[in-house]
Amino acid sequence: MLWKTGKDFSRSFVQTKDHGAVTSSMVLDANDRDVIEAIIDGCRRGDADAFRALFEAYKDRVYSIALRYSGNPAAAMDIAQDTFLKLLSRIGDYRSEASFDSWLYRLVVNSCIDDQRRGRRMAPFLDGLIDAVCAPAESVLHKLMRTETEQRIQAVVAKLAPEHRIVIVLRYTEGLSYDEIAGIVGCSPGTVASRLNRAHKILERRLSPWK
Amino acid sequence: MEMKSELNLALHPVTAPPELWERVQSARVRRPQTTSRGFVWAMAATVVLAAVALSLVRSPARQDPPLTAFHCQNPAQLRAWVKANTGFNVPLRAALPASIQLIGARAREGRVEIAYRAGNRDATLLVSRANAGEVSVPHSQVNGKASSWVMDGQRFTLACNDSADFQLACKLCHLD
Numbered sequence: 001m002l003w004k005t006g007k008d009f010s011r012s013f014v015q016t017k018d019h020g021a022v023t024s025s026m027v028l029d030a031n032d033r034d035v036i037e038a039i040i041d042g043c044r045r046g047d048a049d050a051f052r053a054l055f056e057a058y059k060d061r062v063y064s065i066a067l068r069y070s071g072n073p074a075a076a077m078d079i080a081q082d083t084f085l086k087l088l089s090r091i092g093d094y095r096s097e098a099s100f101d102s103w104l105y106r107l108v109v110n111s112c113i114d115d116q117r118r119g120r121r122m123a124p125f126l127d128g129l130i131d132a133v134c135a136p137a138e139s140v141l142h143k144l145m146r147t148e149t150e151q152r153i154q155a156v157v158a159k160l161a162p163e164h165r166i167v168i169v170l171r172y173t174e175g176l177s178y179d180e181i182a183g184i185v186g187c188s189p190g191t192v193a194s195r196l197n198r199a200h201k202i203l204e205r206r207l208s209p210w211k
Numbered sequence: 212m213e214m215k216s217e218l219n220l221a222l223h224p225v226t227a228p229p230e231l232w233e234r235v236q237s238a239r240v241r242r243p244q245t246t247s248r249g250f251v252w253a254m255a256a257t258v259v260l261a262a263v264a265l266s267l268v269r270s271p272a273r274q275d276p277p278l279t280a281f282h283c284q285n286p287a288q289l290r291a292w293v294k295a296n297t298g299f300n301v302p303l304r305a306a307l308p309a310s311i312q313l314i315g316a317r318a319r320e321g322r323v324e325i326a327y328r329a330g331n332r333d334a335t336l337l338v339s340r341a342n343a344g345e346v347s348v349p350h351s352q353v354n355g356k357a358s359s360w361v362m363d364g365q366r367f368t369l370a371c372n373d374s375a376d377f378q379l380a381c382k383l384c385h386l387d
Binding site: 052055059060061062063064067068073077080081084085088146149150153154157168169171172173174200203204207 | 215235
C-alpha cells in the first residue's frame, strides 16, 4: 500500500491504494477512524509511507502543544521529535478500541513532562517579535502590541505548575473538552475543572499589573 | 471571559517547522525503530535458551572453577568471609575512613579480589598464594598504578585507576 502525502497535511492527506495499479485516490481526514486505523496498521508493519502520513496528519497538533507547554521553540522541536519517536516505537501498544488522538496526546504530555524533568531553560519568544517588526508599516504598532500581549501570556503560562499548564494548553491550544483532558492526563473531569479554575485565577493575578 | 479569549488568542495552534520531519528522520537513523514487545520477548527467550544450551554443552568438557562473591561494606564481615572461603588473612582495618568504601569480594581458584572505592575511583586488592620460598617481598611499583608485595606467604597486588590514588588506597589496611 502506498500512502501519498498532499500539500496540506494539517488535518488531511491523500491516500492512494496501490496493488500494482492505482485503484483509488481520495482526500482523507485525520479524524476518519478507518483511515487512521489503516495507517496505524501500516506503521506497525514498518511502512515508512504510513508513518509519514501519520506524521503529516498530527505534526502541527504535537508541535503546538509542545510549544505552548514549553514556551520555547527549541524545546518544542525536541519534544515533538521525542513524541514521534515514541509513537513509532510504541505503536504496537496502541489498542484500536481507544481513541488514537487521546493516546497520542498522552505521548505528547509525557514528552513535555520528560523534557521539563531534564531541566531545560526557558527562553523568551523572539519569533513573533521579529515577524511583527517585519510587518507592513501601518500594522506594525498593532502587531507589536498583540505580540507583546501574547508573549506576556505565554511567559506566564510557561511558569504555571505542570498540572495547571497542561490543562490550559490542552484546553486553549487544542480546544479539548474536560472529559477529553481528563482521559489524557489521567484524572476526573472535576479535577480538570478545578485545575483550570485555579490556573485562570493565577493567570488573572499575574497578568493584572499589565491591564 | 476576557481571560479565556486572551488565552485562545495567545495559545493558538501553530504550524510545525518543516525541519521537524528531518529531525525525526535523523533521530530514527540514530535510534533504530524498536520492535514489537512480542518480538523482544521472543528474542530474549531465544538468547536465554541459547545460553542454557551452551552451558549444558560446555559443562561436561570444561568445569570452570566456582566463583563466589560477597557484597559487603563491613570490613570485619568481609575479612571473615575471605578467611572462610579462601583461607587468606587480609588485614583490613576494623574501621575504614570515609574516603574508603568497600564494595565486596569475589574468590576463585585460590585467589580473592577485594573491590573498593578510594576517593571517587575504583581500586582492587588481589590476594593470592605466594610462590614457594617467598615469605616476604617488599612493595614494588609496577607502573605507577599497581603495586605488588608478599607478606606472610600471601601475595598482595593493589591496583588503582590513577597513581595519585595510591596513598589513599593503602588506607584499606594501613592507618593514616
